[in-house]
Amino acid sequence: MRAITITRDGTGPELRERPLPSPDEGEVLVRTLRVGVDGTDREVVAGEHGDLPAGEDDLVLGHEAVGVVADANGTALPEGTVVAPTVRRPPNGTNEYFERGEPDMAPEGEYLERGIVGAHGYMAEYFTSPPEYLVALPRALAEWGFLVEQASITEKALSTAYASRSTFTWEPESALVLGNGSLGLLSLAMLDDRVERTYCLGRRERPDPTIDFIEDLGATYVDSRTTPVPEIPKTYEGMDLVYEATGYAKHAFETIETLAPNGVGALVGVPGDWTFEVDGGRLHRELVLHNKALVGTVNSNRDHFERAVETLSSLPEGVLDALVTHVVPPEEYDRAFADDDTALKTAIEFDTL
Amino acid sequence: MRAITITRDGTGPELRERPLPSPDEGEVLVRTLRVGVDGTDREVVAGEHGDLPAGEDDLVLGHEAVGVVADANGTALPEGTVVAPTVRRPPNGTNEYFERGEPDMAPEGEYLERGIVGAHGYMAEYFTSPPEYLVALPRALAEWGFLVEQASITEKALSTAYASRSTFTWEPESALVLGNGSLGLLSLAMLDDRVERTYCLGRRERPDPTIDFIEDLGATYVDSRTTPVPEIPKTYEGMDLVYEATGYAKHAFETIETLAPNGVGALVGVPGDWTFEVDGGRLHRELVLHNKALVGTVNSNRDHFERAVETLSSLPEGVLDALVTHVVPPEEYDRAFADDDTALKTAIEFDTL
Known part of the structure; x- marks a missing residue:
C-alpha cells in the first residue's frame, strides 16, 4: 500500500x-x-x-x-x-x-x-x-472526520477551562482565539455557539481567506500589528476566555492582561525556549486580585473525541x-x-x- | 469604646x-x-x-x-x-x-x-x-475564631485549585506552601489532612519557631537559600499542589517549574510591579505539555467561611x-x-x- x-x-x-x-x-x-x-x-x-x-x-x-x-x-x-x-x-x-x-x-x-x-x-x-x-x-461526517482530532484538543482545553471556573457563576460572553491556523479557526467555530462575542487574532492583510472565514462566522478579526494583545481590552473588551493556539510564548503572559476579571486562559500551543522580560509583579497581581486562571492542556482522550463528534455535527x-x-x-x-x-x-x- | x-x-x-x-x-x-x-x-x-x-x-x-x-x-x-x-x-x-x-x-x-x-x-x-x-x-473556637478569615482564603484557593483538576483523576500526594507567615503556616496545617507529604518554604535559620511549627506538623521545611524554588523537584519531588502565600512575584512563575505533571499552583499573595526575565517559552511549554494550571484567587465568601470553621474545628x-x-x-x-x-x-x- x-x-x-x-x-x-x-x-x-x-x-x-x-x-x-x-x-x-x-x-x-x-x-x-x-x-x-x-x-x-x-x-x-x-x-x-x-x-x-x-x-x-x-x-x-x-x-x-x-x-x-x-x-x-x-x-x-x-x-x-x-x-x-x-x-x-x-x-x-x-x-x-x-x-x-x-x-x-x-x-x-x-x-x-x-x-x-x-x-x-x-x-x-x-x-x-x-x-x-x-x-x-456519523457517515455524514466521513469527509470531515479527520478534524475530530483537532476538535478534541479544543474540547479538552475548554472543559478544563470551564472546570476551573466551576466554583462560581461564570457565563462567558466574550472569547478570544489567539491564532488563525486551522486549530484556531476550528476552535473559533466551536466557540461560536457557546459565547456571545468571539474574536480571532491574526497578522494578515485583507483580502485573506482566514479573515473571510472569521468574519463569515460573525466573529471579529483582531490584527495583532495594529492591536497588540495587551491592548485588546482597551480597543475591544476584556475577554472572559482566551484560547492560545499559536505557541507564541509571549501570548501566555499577555493573556493574563487580556482577560476580564474572573476569566481563564486555555493554552494549547507549544513554544520553544525563549527568555524575555515580563512585569511579573503586575501579572501575578492580576491573577490574584481578579481571580484569573491559566490552564495548559495537551492531547485529548476518547471522551473529548466523542464530544468533538457532537460539536462538529452541530456546526452550521x-x-x-x-x-x-x-x-x-x-x-x-x-x-x-x-x-x-x-x-x-x-x-x-x-x-x- | x-x-x-x-x-x-x-x-x-x-x-x-x-x-x-x-x-x-x-x-x-x-x-x-x-x-x-x-x-x-x-x-x-x-x-x-x-x-x-x-x-x-x-x-x-x-x-x-x-x-x-x-x-x-x-x-x-x-x-x-x-x-x-x-x-x-x-x-x-x-x-x-x-x-x-x-x-x-x-x-x-x-x-x-x-x-x-x-x-x-x-x-x-x-x-x-x-x-x-x-x-x-462553635463556642470551642471562640479564642481561635479570628483565624477563620485567613482559613477561608485558603478554602477558596484550594477549592478553586481542586476544581481546575476536576476533569481527570487527581489525588494530590505532595503540596508545597510558599511562605511561612501566618497564612502560610495555617494553610500548611489545613493541607496536612488532605495531602500525604507537605512542604513549607522559608528563609530562616534554626532555631526558629516557624521551622518548629512546620516540623511539629510532620511537614518538611525547605530553606529557599539552599534550595531555590525551581530546584525543589530535584531535591525533594515535583509538587502536585503549590500554594503561593508570599506575594513574591517570581514565585508565581517558578511555581510552574516546581509542579509535578498535572499539578496546580494556587496564588493568593499580592505583589507590586516588578519586571524581570523569565524563560517564557519553557514555562508556557511546561504548562501545556504537562497539563499544569495556575489559579489566582482573592478574598472569600460565606461558603468558604463555613468550610473554614469545619476545617479549623477538625485540626489536631x-x-x-x-x-x-x-x-x-x-x-x-x-x-x-x-x-x-x-x-x-x-x-x-x-x-x-
Missing part, C-alpha cells in the same frame, strides 16, 4: 510502498479516507519533535485521520463503521493513565503517539487499531467545508506540507467512502 | 475613644473578642493599600475577627452566638455579586472591605453587621494554640503591628467570652 513516511536518515516526507498491515488479535483493519496535516506534522518532518518507532527505519506520518472499518477481525466494531482514531498508545502493554481512560494526562515516557512519537501514523491506505482507540462517527452547514480548503491525493503530499497562505486546512485523501 | 484606627492625615495606628456603634434595623451589635493582624493590615497602616470610608477622617482597622452577639436587635441571630464576620460589603445597597453570595468575585469598585477599603473594621470593642455577614462558630488539638503565639491587649497594639520573628500569629484581645 502507499504511505507517506519519513526515514531515520532524514529523508521525507515521501510517498512509498509499505506492506499492508495485518491486524493482531483484538485489532481491526481500517481503510483510510482522509488525513489532516498540521503544525505538529511539520515539526516531525523537520526533526524538531517526535521519534521513529523503536528499531524501525521509518515512520508513517499523520495523526488526524478518518477511515472506515474494512475488517472487523472478530471484534464487535462492525465493518463499514466510519471512525476517527485517537493518538496516544501505551508504550508497554498498558499503564494507569490508559486504564483510567486518561492517556492525555500521562507524563512523558508513559505514552507513544501515532504518527508523532514511536508509533506509525495514519498517512497510509490502511492502518490497524484496537477498537477502543477508534471513535465512531458549510463551516467545515469552508475550513477545508484543500484536499489533495497522496501523490501531491508536498502541497499538504507546504506553507500556503490560501490554505485554511488541508487533507490528504487516500480514498472515499 | 476603644478602637484602633488610622486617620486621613497619616496618624496611627493608635488606640482612640470612638462612640459605641448603634446597629441599624436588620443589624446586630457584636462584642469583639479577638482581632488578628496580618500583612494587609500593615499595608493599610503604611498607606500602600486600602482607603478610608468616604467622608470620614479615620478608619477602624482589622478584618480578621471573632466576637459574640451582644444585641440581636430583633434579628434571628441569637445573643451569645460566637461569630466571625466576612470582609466585603456592597458599596451601594447591593449588586449581582453580593446577590449571588459571591462578593469575592466582584471586580474593583463593586465592593468595600471592612478594615481595608472604605468601611470600618473590627479592631474596636464593638461592631455592627447584618447577620448574613456573620458566620456562627494544639495546632491553633501553637500558631497563635501572641495575644495582646488593645493598649499594646504596637506589639501586634511590629515585625517580630518570634511571633507566628498575633491577636489583639478586646474581651473574653
Whole structure:
C-alpha cells in the first residue's frame, strides 16, 4: 500500500510502498479516507519533535485521520463503521493513565503517539487499531472526520477551562482565539455557539481567506500589528476566555492582561525556549486580585473525541467545508506540507467512502 | 469604646475613644473578642493599600475577627452566638455579586472591605453587621475564631485549585506552601489532612519557631537559600499542589517549574510591579505539555467561611494554640503591628467570652 513516511536518515516526507498491515488479535483493519496535516506534522518532518518507532527505519506520518472499518477481525466494531482514531498508545502493554481512560494526562515516557512519537501514523491506505482507540462517527461526517482530532484538543482545553471556573457563576460572553491556523479557526467555530462575542487574532492583510472565514462566522478579526494583545481590552473588551493556539510564548503572559476579571486562559500551543522580560509583579497581581486562571492542556482522550463528534455535527452547514480548503491525493503530499497562505486546512485523501 | 484606627492625615495606628456603634434595623451589635493582624493590615497602616470610608477622617482597622452577639436587635441571630464576620460589603445597597453570595468575585469598585477599603473594621470593642455577614462558630473556637478569615482564603484557593483538576483523576500526594507567615503556616496545617507529604518554604535559620511549627506538623521545611524554588523537584519531588502565600512575584512563575505533571499552583499573595526575565517559552511549554494550571484567587465568601470553621474545628488539638503565639491587649497594639520573628500569629484581645 502507499504511505507517506519519513526515514531515520532524514529523508521525507515521501510517498512509498509499505506492506499492508495485518491486524493482531483484538485489532481491526481500517481503510483510510482522509488525513489532516498540521503544525505538529511539520515539526516531525523537520526533526524538531517526535521519534521513529523503536528499531524501525521509518515512520508513517499523520495523526488526524478518518477511515472506515474494512475488517472487523472478530471484534464487535462492525465493518463499514466510519471512525476517527485517537493518538496516544501505551508504550508497554498498558499503564494507569490508559486504564483510567486518561492517556492525555500521562507524563512523558508513559505514552507513544501515532504518527508523532514511536508509533506509525495514519498517512497510509490502511492502518490497524484496537477498537477502543477508534471513535465512531456519523457517515455524514466521513469527509470531515479527520478534524475530530483537532476538535478534541479544543474540547479538552475548554472543559478544563470551564472546570476551573466551576466554583462560581461564570457565563462567558466574550472569547478570544489567539491564532488563525486551522486549530484556531476550528476552535473559533466551536466557540461560536457557546459565547456571545468571539474574536480571532491574526497578522494578515485583507483580502485573506482566514479573515473571510472569521468574519463569515460573525466573529471579529483582531490584527495583532495594529492591536497588540495587551491592548485588546482597551480597543475591544476584556475577554472572559482566551484560547492560545499559536505557541507564541509571549501570548501566555499577555493573556493574563487580556482577560476580564474572573476569566481563564486555555493554552494549547507549544513554544520553544525563549527568555524575555515580563512585569511579573503586575501579572501575578492580576491573577490574584481578579481571580484569573491559566490552564495548559495537551492531547485529548476518547471522551473529548466523542464530544468533538457532537460539536462538529452541530456546526452550521458549510463551516467545515469552508475550513477545508484543500484536499489533495497522496501523490501531491508536498502541497499538504507546504506553507500556503490560501490554505485554511488541508487533507490528504487516500480514498472515499 | 476603644478602637484602633488610622486617620486621613497619616496618624496611627493608635488606640482612640470612638462612640459605641448603634446597629441599624436588620443589624446586630457584636462584642469583639479577638482581632488578628496580618500583612494587609500593615499595608493599610503604611498607606500602600486600602482607603478610608468616604467622608470620614479615620478608619477602624482589622478584618480578621471573632466576637459574640451582644444585641440581636430583633434579628434571628441569637445573643451569645460566637461569630466571625466576612470582609466585603456592597458599596451601594447591593449588586449581582453580593446577590449571588459571591462578593469575592466582584471586580474593583463593586465592593468595600471592612478594615481595608472604605468601611470600618473590627479592631474596636464593638461592631455592627447584618447577620448574613456573620458566620456562627462553635463556642470551642471562640479564642481561635479570628483565624477563620485567613482559613477561608485558603478554602477558596484550594477549592478553586481542586476544581481546575476536576476533569481527570487527581489525588494530590505532595503540596508545597510558599511562605511561612501566618497564612502560610495555617494553610500548611489545613493541607496536612488532605495531602500525604507537605512542604513549607522559608528563609530562616534554626532555631526558629516557624521551622518548629512546620516540623511539629510532620511537614518538611525547605530553606529557599539552599534550595531555590525551581530546584525543589530535584531535591525533594515535583509538587502536585503549590500554594503561593508570599506575594513574591517570581514565585508565581517558578511555581510552574516546581509542579509535578498535572499539578496546580494556587496564588493568593499580592505583589507590586516588578519586571524581570523569565524563560517564557519553557514555562508556557511546561504548562501545556504537562497539563499544569495556575489559579489566582482573592478574598472569600460565606461558603468558604463555613468550610473554614469545619476545617479549623477538625485540626489536631494544639495546632491553633501553637500558631497563635501572641495575644495582646488593645493598649499594646504596637506589639501586634511590629515585625517580630518570634511571633507566628498575633491577636489583639478586646474581651473574653
